[in-house]
Every structure is written in structure tokens, then in C-alpha cells.
Amino acid sequence: MPLRLPYPSQSRAVLIGTSTYTGMPGTATLPGVRNNISDLINVLADPVNGGFSRDNCISLIDEPDPEVILQKLDEAAEQAQDVLLVYLAAHATPKDNVSNELAILLSGTDTTKRRWWRDALSYNDTRQVLRESRARNTIVIVDTCFAGRVLPEVLGTDLFDVGGAYTLAAVGPNGRASAKHWSRQNTAFTGVLLQFLSEGVAGPDPLLSLPRIYPLLRAELTAHEYPVPHQHQTNEIEQIAIVRNRSQVTDWTVPKEIAEGLNSLIPTVRREAVAALGALGRGVGGVARDQVRTILTGMVADDSNLVRDEVRHVLDAVENGVARPAHPVWPRVPEVDLDPRIWPERTRSRPARCWLPVGVVAWVAAALFLWWRDWIIWQAAIAGLAIGVLGWLAAFAGARLAEPAAGPTQGEEE
Numbered sequence: 001m002p003l004r005l006p007y008p009s010q011s012r013a014v015l016i017g018t019s020t021y022t023g024m025p026g027t028a029t030l031p032g033v034r035n036n037i038s039d040l041i042n043v044l045a046d047p048v049n050g051g052f053s054r055d056n057c058i059s060l061i062d063e064p065d066p067e068v069i070l071q072k073l074d075e076a077a078e079q080a081q082d083v084l085l086v087y088l089a090a091h092a093t094p095k096d097n098v099s100n101e102l103a104i105l106l107s108g109t110d111t112t113k114r115r116w117w118r119d120a121l122s123y124n125d126t127r128q129v130l131r132e133s134r135a136r137n138t139i140v141i142v143d144t145c146f147a148g149r150v151l152p153e154v155l156g157t158d159l160f161d162v163g164g165a166y167t168l169a170a171v172g173p174n175g176r177a178s179a180k181h182w183s184r185q186n187t188a189f190t191g192v193l194l195q196f197l198s199e200g201v202a203g204p205d206p207l208l209s210l211p212r213i214y215p216l217l218r219a220e221l222t223a224h225e226y227p228v229p230h231q232h233q234t235n236e237i238e239q240i241a242i243v244r245n246r247s248q249v250t251d252w253t254v255p256k257e258i259a260e261g262l263n264s265l266i267p268t269v270r271r272e273a274v275a276a277l278g279a280l281g282r283g284v285g286g287v288a289r290d291q292v293r294t295i296l297t298g299m300v301a302d303d304s305n306l307v308r309d310e311v312r313h314v315l316d317a318v319e320n321g322v323a324r325p326a327h328p329v330w331p332r333v334p335e336v337d338l339d340p341r342i343w344p345e346r347t348r349s350r351p352a353r354c355w356l357p358v359g360v361v362a363w364v365a366a367a368l369f370l371w372w373r374d375w376i377i378w379q380a381a382i383a384g385l386a387i388g389v390l391g392w393l394a395a396f397a398g399a400r401l402a403e404p405a406a407g408p409t410q411g412e413e414e
Contacts (some may be wrong), residue, residue, distance in 0.1 A: 005051035006083035018090035023110035064108035077133035084135035092144035148173035164237030200247030207241035267304035278314030363388025
């Protein structure tokens with residue numbers, strides 16, 4: 001039976017994560033979790049290569065109330081008919097030393113309280129909601145410490161009474177998940193998972209399922225000495241892909257808006273287009289990524305320092321898969337102030353304004369000097385005026401010769 005993508009209108013994805021903790025001041029924040037969720041949605045809901053609709057991807061970040069999470073999850077489980085995907089990322093710990101029940105810590109959870117788990121998200125409650133889902137296929141991805149405790153063999157029960165079920169855990173039942181990926185701004189496990197989902201894998205497969213990715217995911221994490229992930233699957237879930245294999249993309253083209261930006265005469269517009277192209281380059285693979293590299297390499301010699309700097313950073317980000325920090329928003333000003341190639345008369349008038357005081361100073365200085373040398377005052381003034389005009393013309397000509405023919409205006413670059 002061949003692989004297929006989910007039916008977008010009949011599928012739902014719920015991504016739950018906690019990045020900040022207010023209930024426990026000593027608990028480390030997890031900034032990578034927020035990036036995990038936004039990056040996963042971008043990959044899963046990519047209009048060309050994703051298997052889900054963005055409108056059907058529900059993001060729950062730093063929600064402190066477990067009842068709200070369960071309600072949103074229950075709504076998605078009721079609406080999903082084909083595939084229900086649930087992603088969980090946060091700090092987590094066993095509820096007690098006896099049971100295998102996993103408690104997922106939310107932003108308001110305070111583990112110093114006696115019954116702290118009341119403010120945490122119980123995975124048993126989550127699993128019960130998923131068991132009642134109408135979806136024919138259910139996929140659960142858990143990126144927490146002790147994530148292996150959500151596996152059916154650990155729980156000692158079947159996961160879901162559905163046509164197909166798949167569980168992917170970042171670590172084993174007693175393992176500790178790593179909060180930092182070596183090159184991405186994600187957690188380690190999700191960062192590597194995103195790498196394969198966004199770049200694709202070598203081979204003829206046009207679609208990628210999680211069971212297909214799992215051996216590569218396990219090998220990559222092990223090679224970098226990160227905890228070993230675990231999986232469990234039932235029935236025909238291995239036939240459900242979640243993205244297209246981007247390494248097989250051969251007909252990718254630069255979006256029209258970015259192409260127009262790259263060809264703009266305005267350096268700041270070209271810079272923004274380069275940043276946008278770099279963001280695309282980190283989300284594609286194979287021929288498409290080669291095309292992005294080629295375009296960026298051709299812009300290394302751009303006549304704007306602003307653009308060249310951005311190109312160098314973006315090329316490095318595309319090569320290493322590192323997210324480029326967002327640059328500050330540059331103020332929008334009229335085009336005539338951004339690029340002298342659009343209105344050269346504006347820059348030609350600047351030396352005249354700048355060097356006019358030089359001529360006046362030269363006139364006064366020459367007149368005073370000649371008067372001091374016993375010239376008649378009106379003769380000294382006329383001769384000084386001539387000297388001042390000659391000085392102004394010399395300064396004006398020197399400024400024009402030193403000014404670049406089509407360079408950016410002052411203040412745009414340093």
C-alpha cells in the first residue's frame with residue numbers, strides 16, 4: 001500500500017508547549033519550545049510540501065490551565081476524521097515514584113505544593129481524550145524528559161482504539177531530554193526531526209512518514225551523543241506520511257514577491273528579500289536549496305554593504321541550518337533618500353550645500369589678510385571674494401570626484 005498524505009480538511013494538528021514557568025522561579029525556561037511549535041507548523045502546513053492545513057493547526061503555547069488544553073484537544077479530536085497529530089514539549093516528571101503516569105508541567109505548575117499535579121497536564125487525561133477521537137489515525141510526538149513513559153509497552157495498555165497509532169518519544173522512560181540543539185534554536189530532538197522534515201532524505205520516496213524518518217533520526221541523535229528516541233506503531237500507520245520529501249523537489253521556483261525584491265534598486269528592499277529567501281532556503285532541500293545558494297552567492301558582490309552583510313549571514317544560516325536572528329526594522333523613508341540612482345539630482349545638490357560655508361570662510365579670511373597687508377578695504381573685499389569663489393569651486397569639484405557614481409546616500413550604510 002503506497003504512502004499518502006493526510007486529507008487536510010479531515011485532519012488536525014495540536015501542538016502544546018511550555019517555554020516559560022512562573023510557578024517555579026528556579027525552573028529553567030525553554031525558549032526552544034516556542035521555536036519548535038512555530039517551525040513545526042511551518043513545515044506541516046507548508047502549502048506545497050505539508051500534509052496539514054494551517055487553519056487546522058492549533059498552537060497552545062504557555063497555556064497555564066490544563067482544562068483549557070484538554071478542551072481544545074477534545075475539540076480537535078472530535079473534528080478530525082483522518083489524522084490527528086499531537087505534539088507535546090515541556091518540562092515533565094513522573095507524578096510519583098510508584099506509577100508510570102507522566103505529568104507535563106505547565107507555566108503555572110508549582111512542584112513544591114503537596115498536590116502540584118493538579119496544575120499540570122496529566123498524560124493519562126490526554127491519552128483518554130485521544131482514545132475517544134473520531135480520527136482513523138493518531139500520531140503523538142512527545143519531547144519531554146521521561147517521554148518514554150507515554151509508550152504503550154510502558155503504560156501496559158493499548159494506546160488507542162483507532163485504525164492506526166504512532167507514538168514517538170524523545171527519550172526513554174527514565175531519560176532526560178536535551179533542551180538545546182547543536183545548531184538550531186530548537187530543542188535537540190525536535191531540531192533533528194525538523195531537519196529531516198524540512199530538508200528531506202536521500203532516496204526515491206516522494207513522501208515521508210515518521211516510521212521512515214525514525215532510523216535516521218535515531219542515528220543522527222546517537223552520533224551527537226544525545227538521548228536515544230523511542231517509537232511504537234500499530235496497524236497501517238506507517239502508510240501515513242506527514243510531508244513531501246523535499247530532497248525530491250525539482251520544480252521549485254523563487255516566489256514572485258521575493259524575486260522582485262531581489263531586483264529592487266533600493267538596498268533595504270533587497271536586504272529584506274535576501275532575508276526572506278534565506279528563510280525559504282532553510283525550509284527546502286535538494287535542487288531547491290542549491291538554487292537558493294546559487295542566487296545568494298551571486299549577490300555576494302552587491303554594491304551595498306547592507307545587502308552584502310545580510311547575504312553573508314544568510315548563506316551561513318542556509319549552510320548550517322541556523323535561524324538568522326531577526327534584524328531591526330529599518331524606518332521607511334521616501335525612495336529619493338534611500339538610493340541616489342532613483343533621483344541623482346538630490347545627491348548632486350549636497351556638495352553645494354555642504355561646501356558653501358567653506359567659500360564664505362575663505363572669502364572673509366582672504367579679505368582680512370589683504371586688509372591687514374595694507375590693502376584698501378574695498379579692494380581686499382573684492383580680491384577675497386574671488387579667492388573664496390575659487391576655494392568653493394575647488395572644494396565642490398573635490399567632493400564630486402570623491403562621491404560614488406551610484407552609491408547609497410549618507411546614513412544608510414556605515
